[in-house]
Amino acid sequence: MIRPFNNVWPRIHPTAYVDPQAVIIGDVIIEDNTSVWPYAVIRGDISKISIGKETAIEDGVLIHGGGRISKLGVIEPIPVVIGNNCIIGHGAVIHSCTIKDFVLIGMRAIIGTGAIIEEGSIVAMGSVVREGMRVPPRTLVAGVPARPIRQVTDDDYQVIIKSSQYYAELARKHKELLHL
Numbered sequence: 001m002i003r004p005f006n007n008v009w010p011r012i013h014p015t016a017y018v019d020p021q022a023v024i025i026g027d028v029i030i031e032d033n034t035s036v037w038p039y040a041v042i043r044g045d046i047s048k049i050s051i052g053k054e055t056a057i058e059d060g061v062l063i064h065g066g067g068r069i070s071k072l073g074v075i076e077p078i079p080v081v082i083g084n085n086c087i088i089g090h091g092a093v094i095h096s097c098t099i100k101d102f103v104l105i106g107m108r109a110i111i112g113t114g115a116i117i118e119e120g121s122i123v124a125m126g127s128v129v130r131e132g133m134r135v136p137p138r139t140l141v142a143g144v145p146a147r148p149i150r151q152v153t154d155d156d157y158q159v160i161i162k163s164s165q166y167y168a169e170l171a172r173k174h175k176e177l178l179h180l
């Protein structure tokens with residue numbers, strides 16, 4: 001389902017693949033060859049969400065453009081920015097944060113409000129990146145809360161690139177089979 005919020009419709013590039021069972025609401029931009037898989041929810045109602053090119057938003061991922069609420073009940077909107085060639089693994093929760101290019105977010109990881117994951121980094125499966133944490137470039141973080149484990153190797157980096165290309169190709173096949 002793709003629907004507007006406050007008269008703002010999601011803007012989805014014609015080459016992107018959005019599975020019919022995904023939900024995309026409001027102020028959301030999705031660029032070329034990006035894929036959004038079944039039961040992913042992308043809700044841009046408090047703040048904007050932008051997702052770059054050739055990125056995969058896997059099944060069951062939840063992305064909210066929310067913010068921080070003060071004790072007076074005033075909300076400070078904080079957008080979601082996701083770059084190019086990222087893999088957002090099955091079931092991850094992405095809340096009002098920035099994820100730069102060539103990042104792998106492992107399955108079921110949680111990225112808290114205001115966090116920044118710099119280019120080429122990996123968040124291991126099931127990890128919790130705390131609110132406001134900055135993960136430096138090319139760094140593998142893991143655990144609850146997530147802490148740096150090691151540098152991302154050239155091999156890891158190639159796997160991220162190949163995975164994003166693979167997903168873009170897979171999405172093209174789904175799109176074709178569904179006549180989308």
Ligand SMILES: CC(C)(COP(=O)(O)OP(=O)(O)OC[C@H]1O[C@@H](n2cnc3c(N)ncnc32)[C@H](O)[C@@H]1OP(=O)(O)O)[C@@H](O)C(=O)NCCC(=O)NCCS
Nearest residue numbers: 087088089090105106107122123124125126127142143149
């Ligand atoms: C983290 C990952 C990249 C493996 O990296 P690795 O360097 O081969 O990891 P290792 O198994 O050698 O473990 C290195 C250390 O990190 C820890 N670690 C690895 N994965 C972890 C996790 N998910 N949570 C907590 N700690 C973890 C290990 O316990 C180990 O710690 P130790 O040295 O104290 O024993 C992999 O487990 C992962 O999470 N991949 C993401 C897959 C995914 O979700 N893809 C998207 C869907 S297709």
